[in-house]
Amino acid sequence: MFDWDDLKAFLAVARGGSTLAAAKALGVNQTTVARRIEGLEADLGLRLFDRGQTGSRLTEAGRDLMAEAEKVERASETFGARAQAHRRGLAGAIRLTATEIVANNSLMPALAEFRKLYPEVQVDLVISDKALDIQGGEADVAIRSGQVLPPSDLIARKLHDYDFALYCSRDYARRRGAPARLDDLKDHDLIGGEAELADWAGMVWMFRQAGGKAPAARSNTMGNLFHAVRAGLGIAPLATLLGDVSRELVRCSDTIAEAAGSSWIVTRRELKDTPRMRAFLDFLTPYFQQQMRELEARAKLMRERAADNDGDAAELDASA
Known part of the structure; x- marks a missing residue:
C-alpha cells in the first residue's frame, strides 16, 4: 500500500x-x-x-x-x-421549514449564499404551510408568519412586517374590470381559502366586504393563492411586497389593517448557541431583512409609477 x-x-x-x-x-x-x-x-x-x-x-x-x-x-x-x-462544531445538518411562498421567493437565494460560506453545514428544507412542531423535533428552525407568535419556549428573531391588499390579474381586470369600491366585490369572482387559510384574517375581511358571497375558487396555500390570482381566477388578498412588484397584477384596495402580519425565525433554546445554528441565524436574519428592504423599495417605486400612470389617464379623460 x-x-x-x-x-x-x-x-x-x-x-x-x-x-x-x-x-x-x-x-x-x-x-x-x-x-x-x-x-x-x-x-x-x-x-x-x-x-x-x-x-x-x-x-x-x-x-x-x-x-x-x-x-x-x-x-x-x-x-x-x-x-x-x-x-x-459547524459540521452537520439543519432542518429548516418554511411555507412554499417564503421558500421559493426568499429562502432559495439565501441558502445558496449560505452554502458558499458554510459548505460543511447541510440545510434540509421542508416546505409546508402547516406549522411543524419545532419543540417536538419535527424541524430545527422555522420561518413563521402571522399576526402574533403563539406562546412557547422557542427562541424567536423578528424578520419583517408585512402588509396585505386585494389584487387581481391584468387579464381579469380587462375582462371584468377592477373593483372601484369595496362594495363592488360582491359582483366579482373571489378566491377563497381552505383549511387554515380560510380562517386567515385577510380572507375573512375580504368575504365580509363582499357580503359573504361564495368563493369562485379556493386555495390552501399562500403560494397557490398568488398563482391563482396571477392566472386570472379572481381577486384575493396578497402580500404587497409580492403584489405591488408584479407587472401582471392590479391592486384593488388599500392595505388591509386586519391582515397586517410579521415573520420570525424560530428555533429551540438548546439549539440557538450551537455553532452551526448560530452561524445560520446570524447569516439568514440580516440577509432576509435586506432582501425585504429591497423588495419594499421596488414595491414603492411600482406604486408611484402606477399612480403617475393613473394620473396621466385621468388628465387625458378630462381633456377628451
Whole structure:
C-alpha cells in the first residue's frame, strides 16, 4: 500500500517538472522527493517519470494515474476540512421549514449564499404551510408568519412586517374590470381559502366586504393563492411586497389593517448557541431583512409609477 506522502511527491513533481521544484513546493529536500518517487514506482511496479537533463516528464502510465492521484488529493482536503469543521462544531445538518411562498421567493437565494460560506453545514428544507412542531423535533428552525407568535419556549428573531391588499390579474381586470369600491366585490369572482387559510384574517375581511358571497375558487396555500390570482381566477388578498412588484397584477384596495402580519425565525433554546445554528441565524436574519428592504423599495417605486400612470389617464379623460 502506498503512502499519501508519496502521492504528494508524485503530484508535486508532475506539476513542477522536476524533483527540485517539487522539493521547494513541499518544503523538503530534493533527496527526500527523489526517494519517495522511487519508492512509489517500486510499490506500483511502474515507471511514472522519464528523467532527463531538463527535468522529469510523466510517462503514459504517470499521465493516466495523475487524475486518480488528484482525486485522492481532493478527498484528503475534504476529509481535513470536514474534520476541522467538526472541531469547530459547524459540521452537520439543519432542518429548516418554511411555507412554499417564503421558500421559493426568499429562502432559495439565501441558502445558496449560505452554502458558499458554510459548505460543511447541510440545510434540509421542508416546505409546508402547516406549522411543524419545532419543540417536538419535527424541524430545527422555522420561518413563521402571522399576526402574533403563539406562546412557547422557542427562541424567536423578528424578520419583517408585512402588509396585505386585494389584487387581481391584468387579464381579469380587462375582462371584468377592477373593483372601484369595496362594495363592488360582491359582483366579482373571489378566491377563497381552505383549511387554515380560510380562517386567515385577510380572507375573512375580504368575504365580509363582499357580503359573504361564495368563493369562485379556493386555495390552501399562500403560494397557490398568488398563482391563482396571477392566472386570472379572481381577486384575493396578497402580500404587497409580492403584489405591488408584479407587472401582471392590479391592486384593488388599500392595505388591509386586519391582515397586517410579521415573520420570525424560530428555533429551540438548546439549539440557538450551537455553532452551526448560530452561524445560520446570524447569516439568514440580516440577509432576509435586506432582501425585504429591497423588495419594499421596488414595491414603492411600482406604486408611484402606477399612480403617475393613473394620473396621466385621468388628465387625458378630462381633456377628451
